Amino acid sequence: xxxxxxxxxxxxxxxxxxxxxxxxxxxxxxxxxxxxxxxxxxxxxxxxxxxxxxxxxxxxxxxxxxxxxxxxxxxxxxxxxxxxxxxxxxxxxxxxxxxxxxxxxxxxxxxxxxxxxxxxxxxxxxxxxxxxxxxxxxxxxxxxxxxxxxxxxxxxxxxxxxxxxxxxxxxxxxxxxxxxxxxxxxxxxxxxxxxxxxxxxxxxxxxxxxxxxxxxxxxxxxxxxxxxxxxxxxxxxxxxxxxxxxxxxxxxxxxxxxxxxxxxxxxxxxxxxxxxxxxxxxxxxxxxxxxxxxxxxxxxxxxxxxxxxxxxxxxxxxxxxxxxxxxxxxxxxxxxxxxxxxxxxxxxxxxxxxxxxxxxxxxxxxxxxxxxxxxxxxxxxxxxxxxxxxxxxxxxxxxxxxxxxxxxxxxxxxxxxxxxxxxxxxxxxxxxxxxxxxxxxxxxxxxxxxxxxxxxxxxxxxxxxxxxxxxxxxxxxxxxxxxxxxxxxxxxxxxxxxxxxxxxxxxxxxxxxxxxxxxxxxxxxxxxxxxxxxxxxxxxxxxxxxxxxxxxxxxxxxxxxxxxxxxxxxxxxxxxxxxxxxxxxxxxxxxxxxxxxxxxxxxxxxxxxxxxxxxxxxxxxxxxxxxxxxxxxxxxxxxxxxxxxxxxxxxxxxxxxxxxxxxxxxxxxxxxxxxxxxxxxxxxxxxxxxxxxxxxxxxxxxxxxxxxxxxxxxxxxxxxxxxxxxxxxxxxxxxxxxxxxxxxxxxxxxxxxxxxxxxxxxxxxxxxxx
Amino acid sequence: xxxxxxxxxxxxxxxxxxxxxxxxxxxxxxxxxxxxxxxxxxxxxxxxxxxxxxxxxxxxxxxxxxxxxxxxxxxxxxxxxxxxxxxxxxxxxxxxxxxxxxxxxxxxxxxxxxxxxxxxxxxxxxxxxxxxxxxxxxxxxxxxxxxxxxxxxxxxxxxxxxxxxxxxxxxxxxxxxxxxxxxxxxxxxxx
Numbered sequence: 001x002x003x004x005x006x007x008x009x010x011x012x013x014x015x016x017x018x019x020x021x022x023x024x025x026x027x028x029x030x031x032x033x034x035x036x037x038x039x040x041x042x043x044x045x046x047x048x049x050x051x052x053x054x055x056x057x058x059x060x061x062x063x064x065x066x067x068x069x070x071x072x073x074x075x076x077x078x079x080x081x082x083x084x085x086x087x088x089x090x091x092x093x094x095x096x097x098x099x100x101x102x103x104x105x106x107x108x109x110x111x112x113x114x115x116x117x118x119x120x121x122x123x124x125x126x127x128x129x130x131x132x133x134x135x136x137x138x139x140x141x142x143x144x145x146x147x148x149x150x151x152x153x154x155x156x157x158x159x160x161x162x163x164x165x166x167x168x169x170x171x172x173x174x175x176x177x178x179x180x181x182x183x184x185x186x187x188x189x190x191x192x193x194x195x196x197x198x199x200x201x202x203x204x205x206x207x208x209x210x211x212x213x214x215x216x217x218x219x220x221x222x223x224x225x226x227x228x229x230x231x232x233x234x235x236x237x238x239x240x241x242x243x244x245x246x247x248x249x250x251x252x253x254x255x256x257x258x259x260x261x262x263x264x265x266x267x268x269x270x271x272x273x274x275x276x277x278x279x280x281x282x283x284x285x286x287x288x289x290x291x292x293x294x295x296x297x298x299x300x301x302x303x304x305x306x307x308x309x310x311x312x313x314x315x316x317x318x319x320x321x322x323x324x325x326x327x328x329x330x331x332x333x334x335x336x337x338x339x340x341x342x343x344x345x346x347x348x349x350x351x352x353x354x355x356x357x358x359x360x361x362x363x364x365x366x367x368x369x370x371x372x373x374x375x376x377x378x379x380x381x382x383x384x385x386x387x388x389x390x391x392x393x394x395x396x397x398x399x400x401x402x403x404x405x406x407x408x409x410x411x412x413x414x415x416x417x418x419x420x421x422x423x424x425x426x427x428x429x430x431x432x433x434x435x436x437x438x439x440x441x442x443x444x445x446x447x448x449x450x451x452x453x454x455x456x457x458x459x460x461x462x463x464x465x466x467x468x469x470x471x472x473x474x475x476x477x478x479x480x481x482x483x484x485x486x487x488x489x490x491x492x493x494x495x496x497x498x499x500x501x502x503x504x505x506x507x508x509x510x511x512x513x514x515x516x517x518x519x520x521x522x523x524x525x526x527x528x529x530x531x532x533x534x535x536x537x538x539x540x541x542x543x544x545x546x547x548x549x550x551x552x553x554x555x556x557x558x559x560x561x562x563x564x565x566x567x568x569x570x571x572x573x574x575x576x577x578x579x580x581x582x583x584x585x586x587x588x589x590x591x592x593x594x595x596x597x598x599x600x601x602x603x604x605x606x607x608x609x610x611x612x613x614x615x616x617x618x619x620x621x622x623x624x625x626x627x628x629x630x631x632x633x634x635x636x637x638x639x640x641x642x643x644x645x646x647x648x649x650x651x652x653x654x655x656x657x658x659x660x661x662x663x664x665x666x667x668x669x670x671x672x673x674x675x676x677x678x679x680x681x682x683x684x685x686x687x688x689x690x691x692x693x694x695x696x697x698x699x700x701x702x703x704x705x706x707x708x709x710x711x712x713x714x715x716x717x718x719x720x721x722x723x724x725x726x727x728x729x730x731x732x733x734x735x736x737x738x739x740x741x742x743x744x745x746x747x748x749x750x751x752x753x754x755x756x757x758x759x760x761x762x763x764x765x766x767x768x769x770x
Numbered sequence: 771x772x773x774x775x776x777x778x779x780x781x782x783x784x785x786x787x788x789x790x791x792x793x794x795x796x797x798x799x800x801x802x803x804x805x806x807x808x809x810x811x812x813x814x815x816x817x818x819x820x821x822x823x824x825x826x827x828x829x830x831x832x833x834x835x836x837x838x839x840x841x842x843x844x845x846x847x848x849x850x851x852x853x854x855x856x857x858x859x860x861x862x863x864x865x866x867x868x869x870x871x872x873x874x875x876x877x878x879x880x881x882x883x884x885x886x887x888x889x890x891x892x893x894x895x896x897x898x899x900x901x902x903x904x905x906x907x908x909x910x911x912x913x914x915x916x917x918x919x920x921x922x923x924x925x926x927x928x929x930x931x932x933x934x935x936x937x938x939x940x941x942x943x944x945x946x947x948x949x950x951x952x953x954x955x956x957x958x959x960x961x
Contacts, residue, residue, distance in 0.1 A: 006907050013945055048951040054889050055897070055915070055947050058922040059859060312955070 009038070013045055021280065044311040050276055068107055072096070073151055074143045076105055088121075092156060101690070103140055104156040104217075108149045121150050127195050127219050128154070132733060134701040135186035137206075137215045157215045159206035163271055165214075173320050176272045177351055178668075178705075179207065179214050180265075184348040185704060186216045187265065191258045191344060195219070198256060200264035201245040202271065211694065212667055213701055244277050248296040248335050259337035262344055266332025273321055274306040275313065278333055300333055302326045324354040327362035449486060460497030464490045468508055471515075480519045487512045503545065506535040510549045517556055529553040544580045544587075547573045551594060561750055563602050570595040586629070589618035593633060600636065601754065605644045612637040628671070631660040635675050642682050654679040670713075673702035677717050684720070689727050696720060712755060715744035719759045726766050738763045777828050799858065802826045803851055807921050811930070830854045848923075848931050852916035859920070860898040863891035893954075900953035904946065911946035914939060 012031055019027045024046065032039040068091065071078050078091040082104060093105040108121060128139035141153035160168070162183070166176050183205055190197055197204075197219060204218045243251060247263035250256055270278040278300035281291045304322035307313045328350050334340045341347040350360045448470055456463040467490035474483035491512065494505050513528035529549050536546040554569035573591045581587050596611035616633040623629055638653035658675045665671055676699040683692040700721060703714040719741030725734035742759035749755050803826060830850065889897075897919075905912040910932075917923045917931065925943065929936040 003907065010908070010945060010949075013948065014941055017941065017944060045948050045952060048948045048955075049944060051951055053951070054893050055919065055950060058919050059855065059889055 009041060009045070012038075012042060016042060016046055017049065040311070047309070047311045050280070052277070073105060073107065073145050074141070074153075076103065076153065078105060078107075093153070102156045102158075104137070104154045106152040106154065107145070108151070118150065121152070124219050125150075125152055127190075127193070128152070130193050131186075131190055131195070131219075133186050133189045134213065134697045134704065135182045135215055136189070137217045154217070155215075157206040157208055157217065158210070159208040159215070161202040162205040162207055162214060162268065163202040165207040166272055167275065173273065173317075173325075174355065177355060180269055180272060181348055181351060182214050182701065182705070183216060183268075184265065184344050184351075187261055187344045188348065190216075190219075191261070196256060196258055197261050197264075198250070199245075200261055200268060202268060205268070211698055213698060243281060243291055243295065244279065246295065247337070249337055251292045251295050257337060258343060259340050262332055262340045262347055263334075263337075265344060265347065266329055266340075269332065270300070270303055270306075270329050273325060273329065274303045274317075275310065276306050278306075278329075296335060299335075300330070303329050324360045324363065328354065328360060331362040446482075449482075460493050464493040464497075464508075465504070467493065468504075468511070471511070475515060480515070484512070484515055484519065487515060501535045501539050503536075503539060503541060506532045506539065506541070506545075506549070509535065510552065513549070514552055517552070522556065522560065525556060526553065529556070543576055547576050547587075547591070550576075551591065554594065554598070558598055558601060559749075561752060563598065567595070567598055567602075570598055584618055584621065586618060586622045589615040589622070589629075589633070592618070593636065596640070597636060600640055600643075603754065605640050608640045609637070609644070612640060626660050626663065628661060628664050631657040631664070631671075631675070634660075635678060639678060642685075647682060647686065651679070651682060654682065667698075668702050668705070670702060670706050673699040673706075673717070674713065676702075677713075677720060681720050681723075684724055684727060689724055692724060696724060710744055710748060712745055712748035715741045715748065715759075716755055719745070719762060722766075723762050726762065731766060734766055738766060781829065799826060799829055803855060803921065807848070807851060807923065811923075811927055826851075826854065829858065844931055845933075848917055848921060849913065852913070852920045855920035856898065856901075856916060859889075860894050863894040896954050897950065900950045903953055904949055908946075908949075911942055911949065914943050915946045915950065918943060 015031070016024055016027055028039055028042060032042065068089065069078050069081055073093070075096055076093040077096050078093045080092045082090045082092050088106060088108040091105045091107065093103050095101045095103070108117060125139065125142050128136075132138070137157055138155040139152065140155060142151065143153075144150050159165070162179065165171075166179065171179075187197060187200065197216070199218060200216075205214055205216055207214045245264045245267045247256075247260040250260055267278055270276070279295050279298060281294055301309070302322075304318045304326050307321055308318040328347070331350075332340055332347055341350070346361070350362055353360045449467070452463055452466045452470065456466065467486045471483045471487035471490060474480075474486060487508065491505070491508050494502065494508065509528045509532035513525045513532060516522075516528060517525035529552055532549040533546060533553065536542060536549065550569045550573045554566040554573070557563075557569070558566040570591065574588070574595055577585065577588045577591050592611045593615040596608045596615060599605070599608035599611065612633060616630065616637055619627065619630045619633050634653045634657035638650040638657065641647070641653070642650035654675055658672065658679065661669065661672045661675055676695040680692040680695040680699065683689075683695070696717070700717050703711070703717050707714040718737050722734045722737030722741060725731075725737065738759060742756060742763055745753065745756040745759050806826065830853075901912050901915065904915070914928055914932070917928045918925070923931065925939045926936055928943075929939045932939070
């Protein structure tokens, strides 16, 4: 850029800044004329005016010489200033007896120890003590300094503010929403404890550098709600430090409710999605009244509009935000508390709906919206359905070729035209003139089903076959009822028209059994699987074809506690696979691992170990060391070794499994959490709660996110958390965790399962019973 | 309180690559700079000549490599303070950065090598480069940002020091940040 050009742009930039955002386009029209390059440049520069970054504060704003750095406070020594607030400061500190343990120590400023502030400090301590959540920085300790000032010691989160974390890593919208949902779950817990945070902002949400887990900090201005008239819990408003994130009722000094936190979360979400704040408060020197006016009166721009206006935003962003996310964010940001989401939970639920492609409540539930949503959610499904049809058609044609020459000559023409008829019948579904109403995957598949029933009635074998395939498509797309219907129909067609036993029918029975099991109908599942096995036996197919059904049935029986028969079935599977595949095949490893797992469940560790070890060896040889199947074998074998007192070996295996799973599956995968949980349990047993804590926390975070409340594995982790608290002597915290865990496990796995018994044992220990 | 010989010793150690030395000096230097700025702004004691403290003076000489330094007016004096702070922070950030890289350890434990400010090392280094460019096209904008960012002066104070209206400062600062952000985004360089 030449100096002259620079001068010109700088001058125009200054004048453009004097115009309001709304007037700028007209100003630019007038001053840039046809010079598109100039206009683009100016737009880009103007967009930069709104960015908030480190340039906005001087280097002194946080750091200044501080007499409280390098001081002894209780058993701690402060090392550096982390941040400063109105009434005190937060320091990085270490324990004097353990320099490796870093903590955040919050200390009231000298001379600030008025009654009011001391009360608030005590309140914060109580609030933190009650909030036990993986996404809240834990309270570790507290006390009073020699000169009488109270202090709090909290978990130190070495991390970055949420917005910066996302931007630095250029995280996708989905990842940002996932992190945001973690934060929501922490705020939800606070609200359940009748605590409003009142100062939610990215600076109070740090994402750990090491583990990527967001943690909510600083409940310094949080407030316990008091039940008010009409049962609405309120707290008297207090002017917050950070206007950008404050709700209209907060800046007016009115009553603050959980809806105020919903609003602040809305601001944070807006910022995460658009890189901008929703309220333009002008430059830092705008008068206070004017700022308040803008917060209470000025409607924010839609996030998608903001993204479009940002010259430096990726082009697809606006499209990604338009629709659901616009509606969700704006609903959280309504000026009137009553028109926002009723709770953080509802906000989070709507975001989860959006992520799952389900209709969100923030948008008017018009039919067109819902139908469009359905088609989008199943965009992949739609393609799958079409592909499945083509596959079906070609299968039919290929089978025609496999028939013997004579029959083929006679029937080929007929077959081809039949398939053509069938396909064109189905293709009509895609023709809007032929299909009234919404075009959905379900409609297409249902249409398929009718077509199969109508046009192939005199070709039962083909009909049964196609129904079976269709069942698989239904199942893949999550339509269990329909899947079960067509699979059963397929079975009955075969039974009616095919004399005697058929391998295909046995396969169908197996598939139905698995489907029923998935769907929670164990009785039916057992019935179908037994029929499948029986039919294979009658067909003389007791070789590898039968193993899948054997294993399915065994797994089901094992979960029901019928171990003896499960053992027998798994053993048969192992025998068959050794005979069919030899001693080195990965299929054998799967059978060995299943059997080993059964012995582990039964508590027979001596038998479990060699089987699991062999499974591990086979998998290592077949897949190489860094494979998830190897990790699965390691994880289980480690549990067995731990149980027989070879903890060192077990620990190494868990660490290896964890490394593999993390690399291959990502940090937040359920299988990663499973290994973390196992390793944490071991470390806790070794008397190392400090090493166990981060693993347990990470595991819990994943389970809370991925698993529903009644899930046994999540309950296991909760039970472990109870054991952790018990170990630290916090009986009051341990009790509820262990009770929930036991109740859930007894329900999900039976009172006699090893999991339930373990939870019960912990409960008894806590109660001081033998 | 650091004595003059402490300062000399610490500066020597620091020059030889011991980062701790600067960490020990800095809280004092920060305080001195703040105090100097405050006193200069308040024009305390009529006829009082602008003088940095021995500590600040020494650090500045060492960092700038000059033998001595003189100020004709407040403008220059504040320029000196800004320059001093900028040198200290950027130099520290560059070294920290280099140490981290060179050691092959991505994250040194915090207490081994504390940051001097909340501003991140890469930001400081990038800002230094961007200011260098801005100074070539528009030295006044560069100075305004320095006084705000490195000396912590408010907009009113900067207006006072530079002898222009507050509105000018507000507007120039806004534009300066825009230009800096543009450079910081790493897009085409000017000139």
